[in-house]
Amino acid sequence: MSSGDVRPKVVICRDLGPAMPLLMDRTDIEVVLWPENRGCERAWLLENIKGAAGVLVLLPDTVNAELLEAAGPSLRVVSTMSVGYEHIDMPLMAQRKIRVGYTPDVLTEAVADLSVMLALMAGRNDGAAYTLVKDGDWPKFNWSPFTFCGPQLSTTASSPTRTVGFLGFGRIAQATLTRLVPFGITHCIYSGSPRAAPDTARDAALRAKHTLAALERVDIDRLARESDVLFVLTPGGDETYHLVDAAFLRKMKPLSVLVNTSRGTVVDSDALATALREKWIWGAGLDVVEGEPKIGKDHPLAKEPRCVIVPHIGSATFQTRMDMATRAIDNLVGGVFGTEMPAELGGGRKL
Amino acid sequence: MSSGDVRPKVVICRDLGPAMPLLMDRTDIEVVLWPENRGCERAWLLENIKGAAGVLVLLPDTVNAELLEAAGPSLRVVSTMSVGYEHIDMPLMAQRKIRVGYTPDVLTEAVADLSVMLALMAGRNDGAAYTLVKDGDWPKFNWSPFTFCGPQLSTTASSPTRTVGFLGFGRIAQATLTRLVPFGITHCIYSGSPRAAPDTARDAALRAKHTLAALERVDIDRLARESDVLFVLTPGGDETYHLVDAAFLRKMKPLSVLVNTSRGTVVDSDALATALREKWIWGAGLDVVEGEPKIGKDHPLAKEPRCVIVPHIGSATFQTRMDMATRAIDNLVGGVFGTEMPAELGGGRKL
Numbered sequence: 113m114s115s116g117d118v119r120p121k122v123v124i125c126r127d128l129g130p131a132m133p134l135l136m137d138r139t140d141i142e143v144v145l146w147p148e149n150r151g152c153e154r155a156w157l158l159e160n161i162k163g164a165a166g167v168l169v170l171l172p173d174t175v176n177a178e179l180l181e182a183a184g185p186s187l188r189v190v191s192t193m194s195v196g197y198e199h200i201d202m203p204l205m206a207q208r209k210i211r212v213g214y215t216p217d218v219l220t221e222a223v224a225d226l227s228v229m230l231a232l233m234a235g236r237n238d239g240a241a242y243t244l245v246k247d248g249d250w251p252k253f254n255w256s257p258f259t260f261c262g263p264q265l266s267t268t269a270s271s272p273t274r275t276v277g278f279l280g281f282g283r284i285a286q287a288t289l290t291r292l293v294p295f296g297i298t299h300c301i302y303s304g305s306p307r308a309a310p311d312t313a314r315d316a317a318l319r320a321k322h323t324l325a326a327l328e329r330v331d332i333d334r335l336a337r338e339s340d341v342l343f344v345l346t347p348g349g350d351e352t353y354h355l356v357d358a359a360f361l362r363k364m365k366p367l368s369v370l371v372n373t374s375r376g377t378v379v380d381s382d383a384l385a386t387a388l389r390e391k392w393i394w395g396a397g398l399d400v401v402e403g404e405p406k407i408g409k410d411h412p413l414a415k416e417p418r419c420v421i422v423p424h425i426g427s428a429t430f431q432t433r434m435d436m437a438t439r440a441i442d443n444l445v446g447g448v449f450g451t452e453m454p455a456e457l458g459g460g461r462k463l
Numbered sequence: 464m465s466s467g468d469v470r471p472k473v474v475i476c477r478d479l480g481p482a483m484p485l486l487m488d489r490t491d492i493e494v495v496l497w498p499e500n501r502g503c504e505r506a507w508l509l510e511n512i513k514g515a516a517g518v519l520v521l522l523p524d525t526v527n528a529e530l531l532e533a534a535g536p537s538l539r540v541v542s543t544m545s546v547g548y549e550h551i552d553m554p555l556m557a558q559r560k561i562r563v564g565y566t567p568d569v570l571t572e573a574v575a576d577l578s579v580m581l582a583l584m585a586g587r588n589d590g591a592a593y594t595l596v597k598d599g600d601w602p603k604f605n606w607s608p609f610t611f612c613g614p615q616l617s618t619t620a621s622s623p624t625r626t627v628g629f630l631g632f633g634r635i636a637q638a639t640l641t642r643l644v645p646f647g648i649t650h651c652i653y654s655g656s657p658r659a660a661p662d663t664a665r666d667a668a669l670r671a672k673h674t675l676a677a678l679e680r681v682d683i684d685r686l687a688r689e690s691d692v693l694f695v696l697t698p699g700g701d702e703t704y705h706l707v708d709a710a711f712l713r714k715m716k717p718l719s720v721l722v723n724t725s726r727g728t729v730v731d732s733d734a735l736a737t738a739l740r741e742k743w744i745w746g747a748g749l750d751v752v753e754g755e756p757k758i759g760k761d762h763p764l765a766k767e768p769r770c771v772i773v774p775h776i777g778s779a780t781f782q783t784r785m786d787m788a789t790r791a792i793d794n795l796v797g798g799v800f801g802t803e804m805p806a807e808l809g810g811g812r813k814l
Contacts, residue, residue, distance in 0.1 A: 129609045150605055170608075193608065221617040225646065229583035232576060236780070238584075241773040242593065248760030250774050254501055255756075257521075257544065257784055258480045264780035266572040270789075271782040291617075294641045295576065367781075405606075409599030422592040423601050429587070429615035430718075431622040433608055438621075 117142050120165035120448050121186075125152035125173050128193070130430075131437035141448065158182040166191065166448040168440055175200040180208060189447020193440035195219060196375075197457060198348070205458070212457040213443025217283065218435040219427035223399075224287035226426050227373045230397025231292075231341050233420045234369045235262045237395070240417050263367040263394055265341065267296030273325070277339030278302040279332075279355065280346025280374065286318070288343055293322045300327045303335045305351070336363035341371065348375030358383035364393045373426050376402035385412035388419055395419070399426045468493050471516035471799050472537075476503035476524050479544070481781075482788030492799065509533040517542065517799040519791055526551040531559060540798020544791035546570060547726075548808060549699070556809070563808040564794025568634065569786040570778035574750075575638035577777050578724045581748025582643075582692050584771045585720045586613045588746070591768050614718040614745055616692065618647030624676070626650040628690025630683075630706065631697025631725065637669070639694055644673045651678045654686045656702070687714035692722065699726030709734035715744045724777050727753035736763035739770055746770070750777045 121142045124135065127149065135143050144160050146152040151172050161167055161182050166189040169175060175190050190200060191213040205212050233239070237260050244250055253259075267274050274297045278285040281302035289300055300322075304310075310329050319327035332355070335342070342364070346352050356370070356379040364370070370393060372379050381402050387393050395418040401407050404424060413419045427433060439454055446453035472493045475486065478500065486494050495511050497503040502523050512518055512533050517540040520526060526541050541551060542564040556563050584590070588611050595601055604610075618625050625648045629636040632653035640651055651670075661680050670678035683706070686693070693715070697703050707721070707730040715721070721744060723730050732753050738744050746769040752758050755775060764770045778784060790805055797804035 126608060129607075131608075149607060218619070221619050221647070222615055225583060225615065225617050226587065229580060229587065229589070232580035233584070233589075236577065236580065236776065238580070238773065239593070239597075241776050242590070242771065243597075245758060245765060245772040245774055246590075246594075246760075248765070250756045250758045253756055253774060256480075256500060257477060257482075257788060258779075258781070260774070260776045260779045261781045261784055262779070264573055264576065264782045266576050268569070268572050268782050268786060270786055290645045291642075293645060296572070405601045405604055407596060407601045409597075414596060414599070420593065421596040422589065423596055423604060423611070425587065425592050425611045428609075428611045428613070430609070430612045431615045431619050433612055435619060435621055437608060 121163060122166040122168065122444055122448060123157065123161050123164045124168045125157060126170055126193075128168075128437040128441070131434055131441060134438060134441045138445075141445070161187070165189070166444045168193065168444050169199070170194060171196060171199055173199060175205075177201070177204060180204065180210070188450070189213065189444060189453070191440045191444035191447065191453075193436050196348070202458065211447045211453060213440065213447060213453045214455055214457050215436040215439045215443075216455055218439055219432050220283045220287050222429045222432040223284045223373050223426040224291055225429075226399055226422075227284070227288045227343055227345070227371055228291050230371045230373065230399065230420060230422070231343070231369055232265055234371065234395035234397035234418070235265055235341070236260075237262045237418070239420045263340070263369065265292075265295050267298065272296075273298045274340050275299040275301060275338050277335045277342040279335060279342065279344045279378070280304065280352075281329075282345065284373070285343060285345040288345070289318075289322070293324075298325045299338075300324055301330045301335055301338055302328075303330060303332050305346075332360065333363065336360045337365075339368055340365065341369045344370070344372040344378050345374050346378055348377045352378045354378070354380040354383075356380065356384070358386065361387040361392050366391060367394045369394055370396045371398075372396075373399040376400040376404055381411070381413050384419075385416055388413075388416040398422070400424055472514060473517040473519065473795055473799060474508065474512050474515045475519045476508060477521055477544075479788040479792070482785055482792060485789060485792045489796075492796070512538070516540070517795045519544065519795050520550070521545060522547060522550055524550060526556075528552070528555060531555065531561070539801070540564065540795060540804070542791045542795035542798060542804075544787050547699070553809065562798045562804060564791065564798060564804045565806055565808055566787040566790045566794075567806055569790055570783050571634045571638050573780045573783040574635045574724050574777040575642055576780075577750055577773075578635070578639045578694055578696070578722055579642050581722045581724065581750065581771060581773070582694070582720055583616055585722065585746035585748035585769070586616055586692070587611075588613050588769070590771045614691070614720065616643075616646050618649065623647075624649045626652060626689050626691050628686045628693040629653040630686060630693065630695045630729070631655065631703075632680075633696065635724070636694060636696040639696070640669075640673070644675075649676045650689075651675055652681045652686055652689055653679075654681060654683050656697075683711065684714065687711045688716075690719055691716065692720045695721070695723040695729050696725045697729055699728045703729045705729070705731040705734075707731060707735070709737065712738040712743050717742060718745045720745055721747045722749075723747075724750040727751040727755055732762070732764050735770075736767055739764075739767040749773070751775055
């Protein structure tokens with residue numbers, strides 16, 4: 113950090129743990145790292161970004177005009193360790209010709225794993241079952257043949273069909289479907305962005321590959337009415353805000369399960385709490401909740417026994433977070449030296 | 464229940480809920496049902512079984528000489544709504560020529576579903592993650608890039624192999640393997656009963672069907688050393704008592720996960736608690752615990768944050784419990800009238 117250092121400076125907004133040697137072992141860059149084990153302070157960032165060639169940010173770090181002013185004309189790249197880029201002013205980046213990297217794709221498998229886990233947990237009353245043991249109440253538990261029973265994800269000889277629905281049918285949804293096939297899923301329906309053209313050839317190929325009775329794009333009304341398990345796997349933002357609202361939930365089957373592993377804003381929390389309380393649907397498994405992380409004990413969903421909530425851990429595995437950190441670092445270095453970035457936003461890539 | 468009733472009497476030790484009409488709608492049998500929503504009292508059973516042709520029992524109802532004495536020579540069939548039959552004195556049944564029915568097979572899919580759920584939960588720190596939200600601590604949660612991370616069940620481009628191990632490789636184990644294939648599992652190893660001959664043709668066929676790099680029967684030492692996720696799916700009893708003990712657990716990988724959805728006695732609870740506390744293994748997911756249901760808050764496993772325990776709900780789905788109840792009733796009626804029983808123990812069937 114001496115003033116005579118001619119190496120390009122990069123600012124890292126968070127300790128990346130086991131991925132840090134990928135940065136620290138380099139001799140061709142000067143690394144300035146936020147030293148504490150908590151989110152980066154704005155004042156520190158504004159001070160340290162002066163003269164930087166690159167910055168590695170996370171979702172809480174807003175990248176706006178203020179930050180670019182503080183950085184000055186040296187800034188060539190913003191690399192975020194996330195799939196989302198709501199925190200980055202993309203038109204401004206284009207205008208200033210600052211390259212932007214992100215970390216898509218690498219978290220597909222981890223989020224698909226969690227989606228299956230939450231579907232199983234919500235159907236199998238896992239919240240109540242886990243809590244019974246945790247609270248020490250198993251010894252006095254009054255077993256009966258149907259206690260703790262819920263709808264079964266897999267098919268059986270006497271219950272041979274299951275329809276799985278996807279609100280949004282991108283990479284993670286398709287990876288989730290792939291995992292569900294050996295559970296005996298027979299029908300897959302999905303709703304996609306109204307702007308995206310149907311892809312009947314892709315759908316026919318997927319249906320054949322998974323030997324499903326049907327794989328079909330449907331309107332949102334049919335999606336609500338026919339899904340036994342509904343996965344919300346669509347981007348957030350205005351277009352999908354509260355797509356799952358009271359009207360949608362009222363159409364769902366009484367034994368159906370809702371899973372949201374994408375963005376909290378897609379689901380109206382109050383409507384979902386009512387749906388669970390009044391048994392319009394059977395259960396819910398949520399990795400994301402609107403307004404997170406400000407979800408206290410008194411949040412209407414936290415109080416519902418058939419709502420399983422985990423704190424946005426969709427991509428939280430060693431393998432995936434290491435891949436995300438590695439990709440964010442590779443994007444940063446590529447941007448700093450004007451070479452290829454493994455996952456660049458804008459440019460040749462459609463947003 | 465009039466003394467002039469000439470219909471055969473059957474005693475039902477527990478209200479079977481939605482399956483009861485299958486019994487009550489019959490006009491050719493007299494049904495005597497334990498009237499309370501708790502386990503059947505022994506005194507009531509001994510009193511009411513007098514002169515019965517059949518009895519439908521559950522795991523807590525011991526079928527021994529005392530019960531047969533009380534029943535008298537009219538008793539033709541004992542039907543248990545369970546896969547296990549530890550509670551039935553089988554040699555005595557053979558000696559008295561009383562037929563015994565049970566409910567195998569129908570719960571395979573439900574238990575395989577739960578096995579996958581517990582593997583995911585144990586790997587993904589679900590106990591701590593779920594508890595964080597439930598306790599209202601999400602708002603003050605100090606996120607960092609590797610918090611809540613655990614080993615990923617699915618493979619990724621940078622982590623392309625996974626070995627899944629099975630202690631016991633029967634129907635449920637194979638149904639679990641089938642579900643894990645699309646998670647990217649590459650290797651499957653298992654240990655079976657030393658008395659069972661290897662079935663290399665079956666194994667080769669399974670390996671080809673699932674396009675695995677390997678599917679191999681191994682000794683218990685290799686099973687411990689090589690499994691990333693180990694599923695205990697073997698019968699209970701003396702032969703398998705504490706097969707998973709301290710010596711076994713010490714050989715396992717530090718990031719491995721243990722799942723038990725068969726019988727609690729196979730795993731030494733104290734050794735497992737030590738293994739979790741001292742990080743010999745990463746986590747555990749248990750549907751069964753030795754000594755259940757007497758597992759209080761102070762049980763060494765209940766205190767381990769990386770141990771997820773649910774209260775023996777492996778077969779607890781509406782579909783499967785209904786199938787089990789239906790099969791138990793069909794076995795009972797078949798035995799009473801001397802016709803076929805869908806699942807009869809002994810006789811032509813090997814035990």
